[in-house]
Amino acid sequence: AQKITQTQPGMFVQEKEAVTLDCTYDTSDPSYGLFWYKQPSSGEMIFLIYQGSYDQQNATEGRYSLNFQKARKSANLVISASQLGDSAMYFCAMREGFSGGYNKLIFGAGTRLAVHP
Amino acid sequence: NAGVTQTPKFRILKIGQSMTLQCTQDMNHNYMYWYRQDPGMGLKLIYYSVGAGITDKGEVPNGYNVSRSTTEDFPLRLELAAPSQTSVYFCASSWGAGVMNTEAFFGQGTRLTVV
Numbered sequence: 452a453q454k455i456t457q458t459q460p461g462m463f464v465q466e467k468e469a470v471t472l473d474c475t476y477d478t479s480d481p482s483y484g485l486f487w488y489k490q491p492s493s494g495e496m497i498f499l500i501y502q503g504s505y506d507q508q509n510a511t512e513g514r515y516s517l518n519f520q521k522a523r524k525s526a527n528l529v530i531s532a533s534q535l536g537d538s539a540m541y542f543c544a545m546r547e548g549f550s551g552g553y554n555k556l557i558f559g560a561g562t563r564l565a566v567h568p
Numbered sequence: 569n570a571g572v573t574q575t576p577k578f579r580i581l582k583i584g585q586s587m588t589l590q591c592t593q594d595m596n597h598n599y600m601y602w603y604r605q606d607p608g609m610g611l612k613l614i615y616y617s618v619g620a621g622i623t624d625k626g627e628v629p630n631g632y633n634v635s636r637s638t639t640e641d642f643p644l645r646l647e648l649a650a651p652s653q654t655s656v657y658f659c660a661s662s663w664g665a666g667v668m669n670t671e672a673f674f675g676q677g678t679r680l681t682v683v
Contacts, residue, residue, distance in 0.1 A: 486671055496674035556672055560610040
């Protein structure tokens with residue numbers, strides 16, 4: 452069954468330091484996509500980065516990178532040079548391919564990140 | 569660009585009342601989703617649709633109904649509202665059917681309180 456697990460309810464990081472947010476997933480489908488979203492206190496959902504199961508390289512988008520370890524079924528988000536504006540909830544999400552029928556998008560429980568000056 | 573539009577933004581319902589949360593998107597996306605987010609928690613999938621006339625249950629469908637008569641609209645119906653349905657509801661849309669590397673776009677959310 453499709454499942455996303457984020458085991459860190461909360462994380463703290465000093466401004467300008469790097470932080471890793473953990474995400475593990477479970478799927479029997481060889482084709483899937485992994486997404487990270489940011490939700491600031493204002494409530495909107497902001498897409499950050501995507502990793503496909505067949506992508507050979509780890510995804511990067513500016514200060515965001517995804518540490519994709521397929522054999523371990525993990526897709527950790529790395530935020531480099533943290534900024535105060537990075538304080539938010541972060542969600543990992545997964546969409547399976549076609550072997551399970553329609554490819555619904557499911558989310559993990561989230562990690563709340565606090566960046567300290 | 570409007571993107572995904574949800575109405576209303578806030579609503580207070582009494583126990584047993586019914587209401588429809590509206591969602592419309594102007595990106596011609598085939599996939600649409602409804603999620604609920606309880607305070608401090610993640611998003612739980614209620615229902616989703618892969619195209620007009622096709623819907624399927626998500627993780628927490630009980631107490632809700634959906635329909636998809638057009639590509640643009642995906643309303644969520646709450647029948648006999650209960651306090652357990654107090655939550656923030658998000659509608660989202662995306663490409664699907666072979667397009668994996670496309671993110672879902674979200675509406676601003678509807679904050680619903682059942683008293």
